[in-house]
Amino acid sequence: MRYSGFSVFMQALNRHKGWKPTWRDAAPKPSYDVIIIGGGGHGLATAHYLAKVHGITNVAVIEKGWIGSGNAGRNTTIIRSNYLLPGNEAFYELSMKLWEGLEQDVNYNAMVSQRGVLNLCHTDAQRDAFARRGNSMRLHGADAELLDPEGVRKLVPFLNFDDARFPIKGGLFQPRGGTARHDAVVWGYAHAASERGVDIVQNCEVTGFLREGGRVVGIETSRGTIRANKIGMAVAGNSGRVAEMAGFRLPIESHVLQAFVSEAIKPMIPTVVTYGAGHFYISQSDKGGLVFGGDIDGYNSYAQRGNLPTVEDVCEGGMSLMPAIGRVRLLRSWGGIMDMSMDGSPIIDHSPVDGLYVNSGWCYGGFKATPASGFCFAHLIATGRMHETATAYRLDRFATGHVIDEKGVGARPNLH
Numbered sequence: 001m002r003y004s005g006f007s008v009f010m011q012a013l014n015r016h017k018g019w020k021p022t023w024r025d026a027a028p029k030p031s032y033d034v035i036i037i038g039g040g041g042h043g044l045a046t047a048h049y050l051a052k053v054h055g056i057t058n059v060a061v062i063e064k065g066w067i068g069s070g071n072a073g074r075n076t077t078i079i080r081s082n083y084l085l086p087g088n089e090a091f092y093e094l095s096m097k098l099w100e101g102l103e104q105d106v107n108y109n110a111m112v113s114q115r116g117v118l119n120l121c122h123t124d125a126q127r128d129a130f131a132r133r134g135n136s137m138r139l140h141g142a143d144a145e146l147l148d149p150e151g152v153r154k155l156v157p158f159l160n161f162d163d164a165r166f167p168i169k170g171g172l173f174q175p176r177g178g179t180a181r182h183d184a185v186v187w188g189y190a191h192a193a194s195e196r197g198v199d200i201v202q203n204c205e206v207t208g209f210l211r212e213g214g215r216v217v218g219i220e221t222s223r224g225t226i227r228a229n230k231i232g233m234a235v236a237g238n239s240g241r242v243a244e245m246a247g248f249r250l251p252i253e254s255h256v257l258q259a260f261v262s263e264a265i266k267p268m269i270p271t272v273v274t275y276g277a278g279h280f281y282i283s284q285s286d287k288g289g290l291v292f293g294g295d296i297d298g299y300n301s302y303a304q305r306g307n308l309p310t311v312e313d314v315c316e317g318g319m320s321l322m323p324a325i326g327r328v329r330l331l332r333s334w335g336g337i338m339d340m341s342m343d344g345s346p347i348i349d350h351s352p353v354d355g356l357y358v359n360s361g362w363c364y365g366g367f368k369a370t371p372a373s374g375f376c377f378a379h380l381i382a383t384g385r386m387h388e389t390a391t392a393y394r395l396d397r398f399a400t401g402h403v404i405d406e407k408g409v410g411a412r413p414n415l416h
């Protein structure tokens with residue numbers, strides 16, 4: 001089924017009785033060319049690009065819950081390509097370009113909104129670092145503007161400029177950044193992949209791997225054994241668990257990250273704002289809710305829920321940046337499991353086990369990467385070679401020392 005203004009009009013004439021499910025909820029077949037474990041954004045995007053770019057359609061996406069029940073449906077929806085290091089910036093700019101054409105590509109309204117992303121700086125040193133990052137972004141073809149305090153005030157006049165504990169010295173603005181509706185991204189990729197014949201199998205938990213001659217040739221699941229020539233894992237916060245089933249360890253720690261949404265208020269925040277003196281970021285959804293978050297909870301966990309000290313810490317950060325939000329009531333909070341890598345950068349590579357490929361280590365920045373992650377992972381699975389923009393995301397970099405430490409904090413996953 002194709003979505004368009006015309007189809008909405010025609011369905012309206014028919015009292016909307018003719019809509020079909022957005023994707024096929026398939027039962028697993030005995031075997032596939034490729035199995036992707038994990039029905040989050042990355043797994044579904046991989047299936048879409050395998051089918052569309054490489055013509056590989058005998059593919060199953062195996063999801064233990066419902067698609068989007070992991071981090072894909074829990075994030076704060078921010079998309080951007082404002083990175084410093086060459087290993088990262090080209091990849092995230094590829095992702096940004098794919099976001100810009102995503103809705104046409106998958107024929108689904110993912111509510112991609114390029115409302116801009118503003119990173120605030122509060123010291124001279126931070127401003128210098130932002131200038132350097134902005135230059136790096138521009139060298140890679142991305143857009144970046146360095147704003148002085150007046151430029152920031154024009155864009156977001158409601159911040160605390162007058163008696164702030166950490167005065168705002170300026171900001172790095174990426175106008176092409178913004179937000180996308182996270183579950184619509186999941187549904188859009190599912191729609192496009194399913195239309196090309198991909199099986200999306202929900203409520204099917206992978207519990208082990210089938211091996212022959214040192215190679216994985218299938219998976220054991222709660223719905224039986226399924227064979228495949230190639231298997232890709234894109235299970236985000238569960239990467240350590242699935243790797244353990246295959247017999248290897250990943251340089252990943254699983255941590256909880258929470259997010260929050262307020263009651264709906266009139267339009268107030270026109271862009272995404274991140275606080276440079278504390279860990280706090282905020283945007284406003286199209287429904288009017290203020291969507292915000294901050295730091296990870298700081299301990300290892302597989303629970304999709306967090307604890308109250310972080311709620312307090314995040315709200316304190318928000319209050320010190322924009323005291324006006326103190327009168328807004330909090331509506332909901334939730335948590336997701338982050339696959340925090342040791343250098344804060346992801347892994348898209350062969351695994352140590354023949355036939356199994358790894359997509360992992362997205363920390364809390366993987367939503368923006370969804371299109372490029374799927375694109376590059378599909379390239380790797382289809383061709384056996386890394387895509388040119390993802391060559392830095394090797395698994396062996398942790399052994400060889402070629403880490404991509406964007407924040408310069410070292411092997412401290414809780415700080416990335």
Ligand SMILES: Cc1cc2nc3c(=O)[nH]c(=O)nc-3n(C[C@H](O)[C@H](O)[C@H](O)COP(=O)(O)OP(=O)(O)OC[C@H]3O[C@@H](n4cnc5c(N)ncnc54)[C@H](O)[C@@H]3O)c2cc1C
Pocket residue numbers: 037038039040041042043062063064065066067068069070071072073074075076077078079204205206207234235236237238242257258259293334335336337338362363364365366367368369
């Ligand atoms: C609160 C929060 C805020 C965030 N904010 C942002 C943001 O603003 N911008 C940004 O870029 N990133 C953000 N992120 C990070 C981003 O959401 C993740 O990095 C990204 O979604 C991970 O990729 P995914 O979508 O494929 O993961 P997921 O949606 O978690 O997909 C993995 C899937 O694998 C399934 N799975 C796991 N184990 C098995 C198994 N054994 N068998 C079958 N299936 C299995 C899970 O059920 C899950 O559905 C945020 C995350 C959270 C939690």
